Amino acid sequence: MAKPQRRFVCQLCGSVASKWQGQCVDCGEWNTLVEETGGVVTPFAAKHDLRTGGRAFALAGLDSDVALPDRLVTGIAELDRALGGGLVAGSATLIGGDPGIGKSTLLLQAAAKLAGAGARVAYISGEEAADQVRLRARRMGLGGAPVQLATATSVRDILTTLDTGAPPALLVIDSIQTMHSDLIEGAPGTVSQVRASAQELIRYAKDRGTALILVGHVTKDGTIAGPRVLEHMVDTVLSFEGERSHQYRILRAVKNRFGGTDEIGVFAMAEQGLTEVANPSALFLTDRDEGIAGATVFPAIEGTRPVLVEIQALVVRLASGATPRRAVVGWDSGRLAMILAVLEARCGLSFSTCEVYLNVSGGYRITDPGADLAVAAALVSALAERPVPANAVAFGEVALSGEVRGVAHAALRLKEAAKLGFGRALVPASSREPASGMRPSGFATLGALVDHMLGR
The missing domain is CATH 2.20.28 (Rubrerythrin, domain 2)
Structure with missing residues (x-):
């Protein structure tokens, strides 16, 4: 016993x-x-102890020579930038985004460019019929690309078909939620089916040296549907962001084992598919020939790329007794409440009887904490109806004490602003680094910025 x-x-x-x-x-x-x-x-259990009976393997040190992985350049510069230089042979990439955002369009363009360069590319669609994909490719001017196209949902059928010839350099699965493995029970799209199907496809990619791209559905809150372990299994996770009502799309690298994270690629939706945007800063800026009250330009950092965006604020005074409203688009509403509290407690400005609206132009979403000073400048400008100079940018983090703290990559932000014709900068006192063609004004506290803007 x-x-x-x-x-x-x-x-x-x-x-x-x-x-x-x-x-x-x-x-x-x-x-x-x-x-x-x-x-x-x-x-x-005593007889079948896992500490014995296995196959011993060699352990190597960290100083062993390792060759850099070969990159498969897609020919789309913004996609290659988000990937860290291109697709890696034998890697698995997961791309997610809202319906209609352009995931299939972008992958079809990348597949057509690679196939046109002589690489063997297989595009497996589980959502659309083959004729639908052909019609879209013809509309985009890619009807003559030598892409091997098929419609299938059985992982066993897909792997059996691929093993009949040379392994493809790129394999696109659109989408992983439609795939089905007969090794386990369950309908396509369930947690067990998504995990099992992805595991078999990733194993094939690792064994054959094929770059695998999986398209993933997203839930209503923007996260990739299915088990969270799917994001752990793949090497790269790309998030396709943007509003379908806006023209511009942002491809963001959330995870990348072969490159940096938070790199972005910017695209514009055109009649013939997605086009690359070489200078995204020019997209998010309006014509600024003269200053406009409540508008401030903020140089954000996305990975290693500086992007200039315009922050717009509107302050509306209400009659006594009315409940003021706070509306934010493209920024954190909790951080806006913090900036308003600091302006009231440390700077003597009153927003309690005003409705406040904040918007980031172009459908861009900011997560950089350095936007605090630009938001504060826009709010003060809208409240006092005094425009910020049209040739000025602002960045800096605001503490609850009213102190303005420095942020990372200040020199890179100033360099990008100078390249686009800006000559002044409202920055923390600790970030007054010399920049070619820029005249920075440093502020140690938020109150000093308010005094400067109001001419106190």
Whole structure:
């Protein structure tokens, strides 16, 4: 009969003893041994111990020579930038985004460019018929690309077909939620089916050296549908962001084992598909021949790329007794409430009887904490109806004490602003670094910025 294995563990040092005793022999403390029930020891478990009978493998040091992985350049510069230089052979990439955002369009363009360059490309669609994909390719001017196209949802059929010839350099699965593995029970799209199908496809990609791209559906809150383990299984996770009502799309690298994260690629939706945007800063800026009250330009950093965006604020005074409204598009509403509180408590400005609206132009979404000073400048400008100079940018993090703190990559932000014709900068006092063609004005506190803008 199986007997439970008894052991006593010291709660201070973790020492294990086979029987209880008052004092721990390792750390010398008294009354710290507590009994923990171990696993049941059976003759089968004793005979089949996992510590023996396996195949020993060699362990190598970190200083061993490693060759850099080969990159498969797609020919779309913004996509290659988000990927860190291109697709890696044998890697698995997951791309997610809202319906209609352009995931299939972008991948079809990348597949056509690679196939046109002589690479063998297979595009497997589980959502659309082959004729639908052909019609879209013809509309985009890619009807003559030598892409191997098929419609299938069975993972067994897909792998059997691919094994009949040379492995493709790129394999696109659109989408992973439509794939089905007959090794387990369940309908396509369930947690078990998504995990099992992705595991088999990733194993094929690793064994054959094929760059695999999986298209993933998203839930209503923007996260990729299915098990979270799917994002852990792949090497790269790309998020396609943007509003379908806006022209511009942002491809963001959320995870990348072969490159940096938070790199972005900017695209514009055109009649013949997605076009690359070489200078995204020019897209998010309006014509600024003269200053406009409530508008401030903020140089954001996305990965290694500076992007200039315009922050717009509107302050509307209400009659007494009305409840003011706070509306934010493209920024964190909680951070807006913090900036308003600091302006009231530290700078003597009153927003309690005003409705406040904040918008980031172009459908861009800002997560950079350095936008605090630009938001504060826009709010003060809208409240006092005094425009910020049209040739000025602003960045800096605002603390609850009203202190303006420095942010990373200040020189890179100023360099990008100078390249686009800006001559002034409202920055933290610690970030007054010399920049070619820029005249920075440093502020140690938010109150100093308010005094500067109001001419106190």
